[in-house]
Amino acid sequence: MTLRPFHLAFPVRDLAEARAFYGGVLGCAEGRSSDEWIDFDFMGHQIVAHLAPTAHNGDAAVNHVDGHGVPVPHFGVVLTLEDFGALAERMRAAGTHFEIEPYTRFAGEPGEQRTMFFRDPSGNAIEMKAFASLDALFAT
Incomplete structure (x- = not known):
């Protein structure tokens, strides 16, 4: 199978806030936009922040994984270990509140990974993770 970019659309309460967070803090390049949505790389x-100021954002549930309450729903990407470390530092420098601080999950087990959770200004949960090798992505 050929890996392809995914597309995700999600609600935000304010486009200027979304632009500042995704473009400014996370460093995502902006693509097309309108008065009601913004595409980000x-x-x-491709993720699309859709203006929905009355939409409910936040946890629908929390699942316990490796001793942490993981917010559900959430989205994110798998990074290299180097990029994960750089992003964690950038998020700390921006004063980001982590739902789950950067740490190593499943240490010494199949699927060992670095992970962190934080929220955008609208309350959407985001997970960033990294593996020493992508071969561990689906390890059991």
């Missing part, structure tokens, strides 16, 4: 994937 999210590490090679």
Whole structure:
């Protein structure tokens, strides 16, 4: 199978906030936009922030994974370890509140990974993770 970029659309309460967070803090290049939505290049994937000021954002549920409450729903990407470290530093420098601080999940087990969770200004949960090798992505 050929890997292809994914597309994800999600609600935000304010486009200027979304632009500042995704473009400014995360460093995502902006693509097309209108008065109601903005496309962003999210590490090679297309995400679209749609203006929905009355939409409910936040946890629908929390699942317990490796001793942490993981917000559901959430989205994110798999980064290299180097990019993960640089992003964690950038998020800390921006004063980001982490739902789950950067740490190593499943240490010493199949699927060992670095992971962190944070929210955008509209409350959408985002997970960034990294593996020493992508071969571990689906390891059991």
